[in-house]
Amino acid sequence: MTDKPTEPVYPKLSTISTGLRCRCPRCGEGPLLKGFLTIREACPACGLNYSFADPADGPAFFGMSIVGVVGMALFMWFEFTVHPPVWVHGVVTLPLLLAACLGILRPLKGWMVSEQFVHKAAPPEWESIGKHGEGSRWR
Numbered sequence: 001m002t003d004k005p006t007e008p009v010y011p012k013l014s015t016i017s018t019g020l021r022c023r024c025p026r027c028g029e030g031p032l033l034k035g036f037l038t039i040r041e042a043c044p045a046c047g048l049n050y051s052f053a054d055p056a057d058g059p060a061f062f063g064m065s066i067v068g069v070v071g072m073a074l075f076m077w078f079e080f081t082v083h084p085p086v087w088v089h090g091v092v093t094l095p096l097l098l099a100a101c102l103g104i105l106r107p108l109k110g111w112m113v114s115e116q117f118v119h120k121a122a123p124p125e126w127e128s129i130g131k132h133g134e135g136s137r138w139r
């Protein structure tokens, strides 16, 4: 028998479930973000260090793409079925698009961080291979 303490075992959680709720990708309990979009240092529930988490501008890109396609389809439907005056788009359509862009950012950021955790994504590590690629395994 060993006296080695056993580390807690965490069940594999759905990245959709933890990510869209902006919860810790390991325990699913602790919050991932503080404020609107700032990633915490670590999970307050299980202590997972969030230093691996760096989705960069991925959430903004996917949010812009999703809202752009869906928003444009809804805009065109609204324009061609209701035929509203232009000022209605300024009062209704633009605020809705802005709200959709801002509302989708947090869930997308949580989902991307969860995917990074599950797939153990890490920043690339570069190493010089010398002049003219000598020693490179790609020659």
Ligand SMILES: [Zn+2]
Pocket: 024, 025, 026, 027, 028, 029, 030, 043, 044, 045, 046, 047, 048
């Ligand atoms: Zn946690």
